[in-house]
Amino acid sequence: MELDHRKIRILQAIIDDYILTAAPVGSRTISKRADFNLSSATIRNEMSDLEELGYLEQPHTSAGRVPSNKAYRFYVNRIMQRAQLSEHERKAIRSYFIERMDQVESLVRQTASALSDITRYTAIVLPPQLGTVRIKHVQVVPLSGDKALLVLVTDTGFIRDVLLRVPEDMSAYDLERFSNRINDALFDMRLDQVAVEAILHISEEMGSQRAFFLNIMEALERHIQESTKKVELSGATNILYYPEYSDVSKAKGFLAALEGSDTLYQLLKKASTLEFSITIGEENEPKQLKDCSVITATYRIGSEPMGSLGIIGPTRMHYSRVLSILEYMQLSLSEALAGLLEQDKLE
Amino acid sequence: MELDHRKIRILQAIIDDYILTAAPVGSRTISKRADFNLSSATIRNEMSDLEELGYLEQPHTSAGRVPSNKAYRFYVNRIMQRAQLSEHERKAIRSYFIERMDQVESLVRQTASALSDITRYTAIVLPPQLGTVRIKHVQVVPLSGDKALLVLVTDTGFIRDVLLRVPEDMSAYDLERFSNRINDALFDMRLDQVAVEAILHISEEMGSQRAFFLNIMEALERHIQESTKKVELSGATNILYYPEYSDVSKAKGFLAALEGSDTLYQLLKKASTLEFSITIGEENEPKQLKDCSVITATYRIGSEPMGSLGIIGPTRMHYSRVLSILEYMQLSLSEALAGLLEQDKLE
DNA sequence: CATTAGCACTCTTAGGCATTGAGTGCTAAC
DNA sequence: GTTAGCACTCAATGCCTAAGAGTGCTAATG
Structure with a gap:
């Protein structure tokens, strides 16, 4: 049996009421509504049908009825109008x-x-799953001791920072040059491409600082992944x-x-x-x-x-x-x- | 009346039990405990005293007793031993x-x-209320359009970033020089001093970019204040x-x-x-x-x-x-x- | 023939009431 | 000072009943 128009209206009325009150809806509640000119008995018959069809459920005999998930699904797929926001x-x-x-x-x-x-x-x-975002600026900022901070800014204004350990044999000057090189290399690169061949490509030019570079990239990637989850x-x-x-x-x-x-x-x-x-x-x-x-x-x-x-x-x-x-x-x-x-x- | 040793022990037992169960504690519960060799009647007398002194309360006659806030206060000030962590x-x-x-x-x-x-x-x-923390690095990073990001790194590795609007008449080159000047000016400055005379002092040297500079400082301060709250x-x-x-x-x-x-x-x-x-x-x-x-x-x-x-x-x-x-x-x-x-x- | 009034029936809920049991306070005995 | 004993209190529990909301069915109705 397909749902006829009246059944749909009744179903909708029940769902509306239940959403509001969270209490099982009885036949009289519906028949009282101004837009229904039916007696509770008629509603009851319809409700009984709707129950048989799986759209309504009774918590126990002689409570009202409650919409089933099937009813919600029907409501969402077929009845529902997008609500107008004030x-x-x-x-x-x-x-x-x-x-x-x-x-x-x-x-x-x-x-x-x-x-x-x-x-x-x-x-x-x-x-945002930032795969397609582009790197705008990368800088390694030296901190106290052998630590430094990698700061990364994207074109969407997104900013990330990763704590790094600097190899002992790198001077402040080395670090600055290194920072500039990374910046040049990664500038305008998509975040999801940082991971792949580009890195290998770049890393070859890094010479003695290759290990450090790969280290950074790994930390960066792990960091980005975490934050997007x-x-x-x-x-x-x-x-x-x-x-x-x-x-x-x-x-x-x-x-x-x-x-x-x-x-x-x-x-x-x-x-x-x-x-x-x-x-x-x-x-x-x-x-x-x-x-x-x-x-x-x-x-x-x-x-x-x-x-x-x-x-x-x-x-x-x-x-x-x-x-x-x-x-x-x-x-x-x-x-x-x-x-x-x-x-x-x-x- | 001062609390004697036994009263204190009983009070502690009651508090301990109540912390565990959240149910009013009766006299028998206490007298059953292995470390008390007293009948429930004795305990009752003591409890009655403790109640009179304000350490215990009865939700109603013939429930057990519940520690009052005064009891907790006493417990905290006088009885409690630091618990040993395993x-x-x-x-x-x-x-x-x-x-x-x-x-x-x-x-x-x-x-x-x-x-x-x-x-x-x-x-x-x-x-952390970062008043005493020192600025390690400041940089203005240009983004697309007329926007830039002020990145601030402190000696504790703390990082802040503030979105800025760059005056139209500033070129990328100007911005970089400006960035360096700010960095030099603020380097090693305590965060809580960024606000005061130091700024005025610096701002005088800023010439035509003074308004922009003050702008930045204001944004920075507001930002820091917000984040510490x-x-x-x-x-x-x-x-x-x-x-x-x-x-x-x-x-x-x-x-x-x-x-x-x-x-x-x-x-x-x-x-x-x-x-x-x-x-x-x-x-x-x-x-x-x-x-x-x-x-x-x-x-x-x-x-x-x-x-x-x-x-x-x-x-x-x-x-x-x-x-x-x-x-x-x-x-x-x-x-x-x-x-x-x-x-x-x-x- | 769809709709509805009427009625018996079901089941939950709330209230009333007695019972139970945990717990007290007091007294008298140890 | 401690304790056994006992009367007393009061919340909680269980049971019962009455009320109320709602259903399902049947017979009457337009």
Whole structure:
């Protein structure tokens, strides 16, 4: 049996109500609504059908009904309209980006906290996967003792620094020359190419400092890799606002699932090929999130996918709203990243 | 009436038990303990005295007794012995510092997460207040457009970067010369002196680029100030493991109190003149923490106090253990900071 | 023939009440 | 000074009932 129009409307009404209240929805609740001119009995018959079809579930006889994950899936795929953000909301979102930021990292952090503040769910942001970014400046700065700092600046204003140990036989003068050579060699190189043949190529010209050079490159690469895996998490405790998690032990379970930050990295990485992705309940990979839904979006610099951002919340999530917020956020973030150096655009 | 030896022993037994179980302690519980050869009745008499003196409280007649804040205070001041950390525990703490770190910021973060992991309480760390740190290297790195990055490296390996807008009439060559001049001018200067007369002094020599220079200094100062106020918080949700907060609404209240990060800054700042500080219950300044105890310690670089680190937990906290852990942590952190460039010491 | 009124039935929830048990305080005996 | 004994208190537990929300079915209705 296919769902006819009336069934769809009823299903939607049930989902809407349940998202709001988290309580099983009864037939009378629906029939009372102004836009339904049906008695509760009729609704009951329809609901009974919907249950048989797998869209509704009863916690027990004589409770109301609760939407199944199948219902959410149907809602997301077929019913849902993108929610319209109010001017006020859009302003609120922008205001998070107005404060001047100097680094991608803090931008990512701000995005995460904006997302969680606005949605009241838990937000995660995968920082830019900087493969395509270009090196703008490299410098080795001598510190006290035999230590030095490698400072790396990219064209997006991204800055990294790696602590190095300088070989004993290198003078300050040597180091400076060495620094200049590296700078010349790596200038304008894409980060994901630093790793490959380019290095071998360059390293041949390095002569006696070859070992030191390779050392640096290795440290640099490890460092870059690590930093791009650090998923920014915000508002994890928002979950406490939802009655689904009023049981502390459940809340603990949820929070524990977020703890292993690699979990979240996998989650976002996987979703980062799609413009948007919505996974509901058991569809979620880390099985501990089987009572949640996850919505993610991908952000870009130019046309290049750079990372993704997402929301984790109860399955009765406000899908359309979250999606709109993510969409707007994705845009804001992409713009902010692209024009990191021309922030005024956003004003 | 002064507390005699037996009363003290009984009080300690009650506190110990309560810290463990979070349940009111009855007279029989104490009299059963092998090291007491007293009947429950005797214990009851003593407990009754202790209650009269304000060291114990009864939630209601015929529950057991619960230590008052006065009891914790007494315990901390008079009874408590520093707990001995096992070799295993010390190793665990060290292991957090072994992983190579390149920045003070990540060190601070690691410290916070180590503290919360190990104690199972909520940890806070005030990053180094870098007044006494010296500038090692300053460089202005041109980026695309009219933007540039000011990179600042201190002798502790601390690195900051600030985004700048370059005046239109400055060529790349000008910028480089300018960069060198700033570097020469600020080299080896203490951060807290960057702000004062030194600047005025220098700025006079800057000629036409004076406005730009003052601009930079202002941005730098604001930036440094902001970053030193960012208290690192970790394990906030550990609170969920304690039955005191098994009521979700209480947990929410606690978490909300931590949210205003300025709260925590004030807390740590205030405590940072003392080697150790323990505040119990109502003694705590942000009134929302009146059901908690806060223990803080100050860490140094050399003999200079740099910042502080602390633990927030229920008043029935494992004081002696936490204190020992903080002490060891403080040491490890001080060492790691001082020898940031000679990490091997820690191995 | 779809819709609906009516009614019996189910199951949760909340309140009331007695019971239990942990714990106290007091007194009298050791 | 210590302790055994006992009456007393009070939260927690379990049980029962009543109320209420909701269902499913049947028979009547337009």
